[in-house]
Amino acid sequence: MKRISENSFARFTHLTLTALLCMLPSWARAAELQVPAVVEAGRAFSISVDGSGQATFYLVGPDHVVKRSVSLGGDLQIQSSDVRTAGRYQVIVCGSLCTSATFEVRAAQPAHLSFFLHPSRVPVSTPDAIDASAFVFDQYFNLVLTPAAVDFRIAPANGGAFSRQVSTRLGVAWMRMNSTQHEGRVQVTAVLGNVEEARVIQQVAAEACGLRMKAVTSRDMAVLETDPIRDCSGNALPDGTVVSFTKVDKAGKSTVDAPIKKGVARMQFSLHGPAQIGVACGVVLGNEIAIAPTGKL
């Protein structure tokens, strides 16, 4: 009798242990997480976590870390302020075991444009002289990587306005264009939906075109004066632009620089016999004249 009861006890113990061992994996099973693959920045959402009991919840993002105790078997609310920065986020839930998942936060709708226009001054009628680059950001200053169409509106002070549409690639839209024919300010505005950013560049006259001078002599002096100096599109070169006059006579070669004042450059030379005088502005050479002290050109 005693032997029977001992056997029963042993069998009972054995069965109980077996049952416990079978159940152990389900107790030790990590909580299962259901996380959306992609979330928009600044938008609240929930994560479903199965299981029961208490656990520690971690959210690790590019600029934000959350750690708190949670009850398993329900939805975990993720606040909009927890996911403002675009990038990859890691969710970890640790009960008896830890389990993890990742999701991506993508930028929200475009809200800011960072716009660069280069250069600030540009000569007229120059091919591919103007560069415009626009970086598209959302309200949390995440780069908006999904393609968007940026409209570059170009409004010259003299001449008709026009526009060019460029699609962003990885948050950047850029274009290159020729400068227009007339000097003056040109406003370029980058537009994307309700967002606008304007920049202004100054178009200035290009190199001088058809540079000419005339001379008036009196005894041993020659007064030289250029015609109004303009570029090939008819824009006057700005005052202050340097014009070089070069004289070659028996005393040798001498060069004198004079700035443009009121559209023309003037210079006075003393003469020592016949002389050859030339004029240049930047890389442009003007006419050359032979002069004598007698006053005859």
Add this chain to the structure above:
Amino acid sequence: MKNLADKKRALRKLSPRLARAASFVIAACALAIAQSSSPSSPETALPAVHLEADGLAPRPIEELTGTTIARDYALAWRYLVEALESNRSGRIDEEFVGFAKDRLTQRISEQKHAGLHVRIVDHGHHLKAVFYSTDGTAMQLLDQAQLEIQTFDGNKLIDTQNVAHKYVVLMTPGADRWYVRELEEVSAQPL
């Protein structure tokens, strides 16, 4: 038969040299592994950065700029890895500016507050330059990085990930280096 004997003799002569060369390679590998697997050492090894800039627009890259970009990006990752491991923002501002610096500093501060730290074993980066502005003030790059990321709560390892990571990077030049201005991780799928 004579040929075989000659080969054996030649091998016998070569074997000490081979053994020496092999031991050198193994020692070099061990050093590299030791450097890369001991992030708690005062200076983490510089990760390997390979830069590809074919067909870059609107401006082509100069050779010196390419070298500088690769060096500064590697340094940026070294400081990032050190900062996330130690929870000290220390040298972050030497290679990060703007939003990238602010966000990383914020992350380190919150990580420290929560008692977490992150250990990254950096297996290298493949950078592809995609945009370089004409005035040379901004360069956008895509980075394919192989990282092993371990997250700790105190001393307890709570998560390990060893997958490829993809980053969109914006770098801008400073007085003597290129800074990381934006560093945003994106999914491997095309956008």
